[in-house]
Amino acid sequence: MAGNTFGTLFSISTFGESHGIAIGVIIDGCPAGLPLDLDFIQAELDKRRPGQSKITTQRKESDTVQILSGIFEGKSTGTPIALLIPNEDQRSKDYNHNQTVYRPSHADYTYDAKYGIRDHRGGGRSSARETAARVAAGAIAKLLLKHHGIEIFAHVSAVGTIQAPQLQALEIPELLQIREENIVRCADPAVAKEMIEFIDGIRKDGDTVGGKVSCIIRNCPAGIGEPVFDKLHAELGKAMLSINAVHGFEYGSGFSGSEMRGSEHNDIFLSGGTRAKTVTNFSGGIQGGISNGMEITFNVAFKPVATIMHSQQTINAAGEITEIKGKGRHDPCVVPRAVVIVEAMAALVIADLLLRNKTSKL
Template sequence: MAGNSFGTVFRITTWGESHGSGVGVVVDGCPAGLALSEEVVQGELDRRRPGQSSISTQRKEEDRVEILSGTFDGVTTGTPISMLVWNRDAKSSAYDALRDRPRPGHADLTYLARYGVRDHRGGGRASARETVGRVAAGAVAKRLLAERGILVAGYVLELGGVRADLLEGLDLSALREGAEKNPVRCPDQIAAAKMVRAIEAAREAGDSLGGIAEIVAVGVPPGLGEPVFDKLDGDLARALMGIGAVKAVEIGAGVEAARMRGSDMNDPILPGPEGPRFETNNAGGILGGISTGAPIVCRIAVKPTPSISRPQRTVDLSRGEAVEIEIKGRHDPVIPPRIVPVAEAMVALVLADHLLRLRAARI
């Protein structure tokens, strides 16, 4: 099955299915000498782990990571880093009735069209469970970036029509700290409470909600990215669109740029003690596919969870008849809160890859 690897110099390959024995990742291209432990990776996995609050799936997975290779005495050796997480709480029987009945909003039919066979247990490879490997690899990338003063963090900006009001002047560390104080990962505590109420109302109605997450990277040096086909924003868009449930990606002003004049969109350039700097950041930290040194700002639009308890129309493939299904099992009523660490990981992987590519391109 092609399409399981990502990156050029810092390259990852994820593997495993939702209800298989386990899930994991192989990270290749990480430089030697980087301090790395299972505890570091575990910290990131704990942020995406299921069953942490009443607004997430109640599947109880500890997601304990095992680093099988690529480290010695607490540092990376420069060889492939292989990481494994066992599946402990998969309940496949909940999906038996759906073997021949593709779920609306899921990839059941498209996987069948592509491969001629599919794992119906929890969506198999198309499940969000696959993102365990991405987050584990992202933990390695974040360590690499942190050593160079780069921080990547995200939060929920909007959920169920409720939008956060972010105070001006708050730095990224403060935004992340505020986001981690509530189950919806929103830095605006008032908006967060409204989001929780909206989630509860949707769940009582047997429905789900979508939202928007914002991911920001600060400390990124100018010069990352390639000017044509491997633009930094192009790779970020590909990375973020590669996460299940993401339906749109914005960089900087994003869609709003189409409604602006050039005089408003262009970021004025000012002199600074460390060289020229930008007064505003409508470009989202990227011009011509190359980082400017300003914060990189990405937003993702996340669709509502497709697994809902309301009756839905589909087809019984074994009989070719129209039927109604009601999806059982344990599912997130909203995706954005748990997608935040996944999106952070994908942004970190892109930045780590381009950072190493820049180093390789200079004498």
């Protein structure tokens, strides 16, 4: 199977299956001498782990991470860093009903068509369980970015048709505090309450709903990103679209920018200072595929979870029409747990391009 590695200089390779013994990740290219705060890494995983609230899957995983290599006396050694996260609460019997039946809008059919074999227990490598390994790696990327003063913040900006207003211009520690005070991880307390009630109602109906995660990256220096195929927004787009259930990515003005005139959309430069600034930020902090020093902004759209607790028509491996009904423990809405995944993938992109940028000039 190809496609298990992401990144060029700061690269990660994830491994393991949803119902296997463990999942994990190997990070290559992390500079030596970086303090590796295990408590911080674990705290990031705790934000993604299942069973944390009434609006997430009730699978119980502690997601306790173990660092197997690449660390000495609390710092990175420059060698590959191996992280392992044991699986503890698999219920493979919950998937016995779909051994030969394809779940609608899942990877069951396409996986079988490609490989001729599939792990029906939670989807194997196609399961969102794999993203825990990304969060662990992303935590180390965040520690590297923190060393350079770069901050990343994401929150749930929409659930279904419920939209949060644009983020206030607050410092990221304050935004984090507001976000973590509610289980949906929205930085607007009033809207968060409405979102939680809506998701809980969807859960009780045996249905699911989609949503959006908005992300900002602050203090990223100008000059990050490559101008042709490896544009910063292209790398961010690939990173986000590789996350399970993601169906859309936009940066800056996004799709709404297509409705504007150039005279409205151009970000006019301000004079003064050594760091360029613009009056507006429709570019989302990226111009020509390279960061311009302004705040990098983007949105990520997640589809409704495909497993619903209703009977649906489908087909089996023989191509025969049959019915299937979801069983087991599943999220009614993925976005509360996806926030930290979005941050992790953004951190991995910026960390990699930051290291690559060191080779661009003397």
